[in-house]
Amino acid sequence: MxxxxxxxxxxxxxxxxxxxxxxxxxxSIMEEWITKEGIPEITIDSNYQLNIExxxxxxxxxxVVFVDATIEEIDDFYIDRVxxxxxxxxxxxxxxxxxFVVNLCNxxxxxxxxxxxxxxxxxxxxxxxxLTEKAKENLNKAVEYxxxxxxxxxxxxx
Amino acid sequence: MSKKITIEPVTRVEGxxxxxxxxxxxxxxxxxxxxxxxxxxxxxxxxxRPYWEAPVLVxxxxxxxxxxxxxxxxxxxxxxxxxxxxxxxxPTGEKMRRLMHYGQFFQSHVLHFFHLVSPDxxxxxxxxxxxRNVIGVAMKHKDLAVMGVMMRKFGQEIIxxxxxxxxxxxxxxxGGINKHLSIAERDSFLLGADPLNIDKMIEWAQAALDFLKDxxxxxxxxxxxxxxxxxxxxxxxxxxxxLDLYHxxxxxxxxxxxxxxxxxxxxxxxKYISEEVRSWSYMKFPYIIDxxxxxxxxxxxxxxxxxxxxxxxxxLAQKEFEIYKAYTNGKPNNMCMHNHWARLIxxxxxxEMIKVLLNDPDLLSGELVTKGxxxxxxxxxxxxxxxxxxxxxxxxxxxxxxxxxxxxxxxxNNEPMNRSVNNVAKSYMNGKDTITEGMMNAVEVxxxxxxxxxxxxxxxxxxxxxxxxxxxxxxxLIDRKRS
Numbered sequence: 001m002x003x004x005x006x007x008x009x010x011x012x013x014x015x016x017x018x019x020x021x022x023x024x025x026x027x028s029i030m031e032e033w034i035t036k037e038g039i040p041e042i043t044i045d046s047n048y049q050l051n052i053e054x055x056x057x058x059x060x061x062x063x064v065v066f067v068d069a070t071i072e073e074i075d076d077f078y079i080d081r082v083x084x085x086x087x088x089x090x091x092x093x094x095x096x097x098x099x100f101v102v103n104l105c106n107x108x109x110x111x112x113x114x115x116x117x118x119x120x121x122x123x124x125x126x127x128x129x130x131l132t133e134k135a136k137e138n139l140n141k142a143v144e145y146x147x148x149x150x151x152x153x154x155x156x157x158x
Numbered sequence: 159m160s161k162k163i164t165i166e167p168v169t170r171v172e173g174x175x176x177x178x179x180x181x182x183x184x185x186x187x188x189x190x191x192x193x194x195x196x197x198x199x200x201x202x203x204x205x206x207r208p209y210w211e212a213p214v215l216v217x218x219x220x221x222x223x224x225x226x227x228x229x230x231x232x233x234x235x236x237x238x239x240x241x242x243x244x245x246x247x248x249p250t251g252e253k254m255r256r257l258m259h260y261g262q263f264f265q266s267h268v269l270h271f272f273h274l275v276s277p278d279x280x281x282x283x284x285x286x287x288x289x290r291n292v293i294g295v296a297m298k299h300k301d302l303a304v305m306g307v308m309m310r311k312f313g314q315e316i317i318x319x320x321x322x323x324x325x326x327x328x329x330x331x332x333g334g335i336n337k338h339l340s341i342a343e344r345d346s347f348l349l350g351a352d353p354l355n356i357d358k359m360i361e362w363a364q365a366a367l368d369f370l371k372d373x374x375x376x377x378x379x380x381x382x383x384x385x386x387x388x389x390x391x392x393x394x395x396x397x398x399x400x401l402d403l404y405h406x407x408x409x410x411x412x413x414x415x416x417x418x419x420x421x422x423x424x425x426x427x428x429k430y431i432s433e434e435v436r437s438w439s440y441m442k443f444p445y446i447i448d449x450x451x452x453x454x455x456x457x458x459x460x461x462x463x464x465x466x467x468x469x470x471x472x473x474l475a476q477k478e479f480e481i482y483k484a485y486t487n488g489k490p491n492n493m494c495m496h497n498h499w500a501r502l503i504x505x506x507x508x509x510e511m512i513k514v515l516l517n518d519p520d521l522l523s524g525e526l527v528t529k530g531x532x533x534x535x536x537x538x539x540x541x542x543x544x545x546x547x548x549x550x551x552x553x554x555x556x557x558x559x560x561x562x563x564x565x566x567x568x569x570x571n572n573e574p575m576n577r578s579v580n581n582v583a584k585s586y587m588n589g590k591d592t593i594t595e596g597m598m599n600a601v602e603v604x605x606x607x608x609x610x611x612x613x614x615x616x617x618x619x620x621x622x623x624x625x626x627x628x629x630x631x632x633x634x635l636i637d638r639k640r641s
Binding site: 014015016017024046047048049051052053055056100103104107108127 | 200203215217218222224269272273292293296297300303304306307308310311314324325326
């Protein structure tokens with residue numbers, strides 16, 4: 001029997017800023033489902049933003065799926081593979097990008113997890129709790145996609 | 159022909175900022191300004207909300223320093239619920255909040271030094287920008303980078319244990335705290351496997367400080383003279399003059415160390431501090447009223463705190479404080495880059511305080527909340543890692559917030575950051591035919607010394623509002639671009 005890949009689902013954003021909380025809500029729903037279904041070897045995490053200590057957090061995982069809100073011109077959501085970024089200064093360095101975290105993990109720990117980022121389309125970003133209705137629809141699609149991939153051998157890009 | 163340079167975005171500070179530098183016909187810097195887009199709509203947003211929501215609501219302001227806003231709001235509401243200020247809380251209430259606060263200080267100062275500052279020190283202000291960042295540090299100085307990552311992780315775990323959770327922590331409530339520390343949590347911080355235990359954190363904080371002191375000895379001219387200028391300095395201090403990052407009276411000293419605000423009660427801060435509006439900046443310019451707008455501006459943050467405090471109440475940090483003070487013969491330190499030295503002394507102090515608190519049984523049991531007679535106005539001040547943070551609330555008979563006024567640390571440092579930018583622009587760029595990336599980074603190094611946080615909580619992918627304004631020599635608008 002194949003070994004189960006250690007997986008981390010990590011949503012980030014500020015749930016006090018409407019659709020910026022899409023990533024946090026994604027992992028909240030997934031955590032409930034994983035617990036209910038008894039699915040092993042999946043770690044859940046959530047924060048306002050990624051930072052340097054996340055390089056340590058992902059270093060013992062086989063697969064990491066980051067989840068964030070986006071304003072990109074897309075219909076609902078998409079997933080892409082995260083490659084380590086060029087060692088380039090980021091615009092805002094109190095927070096870092098998934099690619100930066102991967103690069104730091106590679107450099108510090110010589111570990112190379114498969115890392116993905118789910119981008120979920122959001123629309124409103126004011127000082128308020130709760131997602132917009134359209135964002136919820138996009139979230140549900142992303143959640144169903146992730147569940148199907150987890151049940152199907154955790155091959156996220158297939 | 160006169161020219162104008164715009165540096166934006168200011169990298170490695172939170173949110174978005176823009177620097178404009180205008181040159182005269184002789185190629186000398188005529189004027190330089192740091193523009194920061196600060197969103198103050200939050201103060202209107204909280205109006206009408208029940209007051210007890212404020213400590214959680216304010217965390218929507220910023221995902222970088224939510225703990226500081228959480229605690230400053232809770233301190234203001236302590237006054238409103240009649241729990242008084244500072245030591246009006248139960249021992250457990252105050253000590254749990256302090257533990258949360260020192261955890262925040264520790265992780266924030268560590269992040270700033272290892273992630274934002276060490277690349278400039280290790281590779282040089284004009285070093286190759288491709289490696290002048292924490293990835294470069296990780297490649298060439300792995301031990302230092304690992305130290306930074308694990309210290310930051312330790313501080314974050316202290317926050318999670320005291321605030322209850324990583325996001326929108328609920329630990330501090332009006333009049334106290336809502337949880338004790340468990341024995342398991344305490345033991346994990348005291349006795350955790352290396353490196354995640356407090357003794358290792360103290361050892362590493364000392365090592366980081368030793369690294370900085372050694373660097374200063376080898377690069378004295380740069381560290382001492384880079385954007386050096388006199389100012390007033392403001393912070394909270396304990397009533398006996400000790401450094402106190404959580405609570406105290408408001409003290410300001412001038413460039414000679416003379417007290418210009420003499421340990422006043424911050425509930426009346428608006429008798430002493432006002433904010434000036436300038437047409438070219440979104441961010442206000444605070445000043446000490448008695449000193450006037452021209453002379454009353456001040457610096458806050460690590461450099462200011464070690465200028466206002468008389469001593470540090472933990473032994474290792476006090477020893478370092480004595481060395482630090484001796485360097486300027488006891489006079490206020492006016493060297494911008496010595497912010498980093500002061501910051502690492504505070505980091506060591508925070509680690510020492512965490513150890514003291516972890517060994518205090520009051521964290522494990524005892525009353526959590528103080529109750530009293532409600533009032534309709536409360537002011538909470540706290541020393542955030544970046545400097546003094548003001549929260550002021552007023553409520554009506556229905557317990558709704560009717561007024562909120564926040565003066566954040568970065569706003570307090572608005573004038574000083576502008577002064578630093580101007581100093582560095584002149585010393586690096588005057589009369590130069592070519593402006594290099596290294597020169598522009600020097601300007602950013604000056605800004606980063608203050609560790610500004612530009613209140614940018616929404617960071618969704620692709621959403622990074624920027625505004626570039628181009629003006630000619632007569633300040634006529636040429637172009638404006640938004641991303």
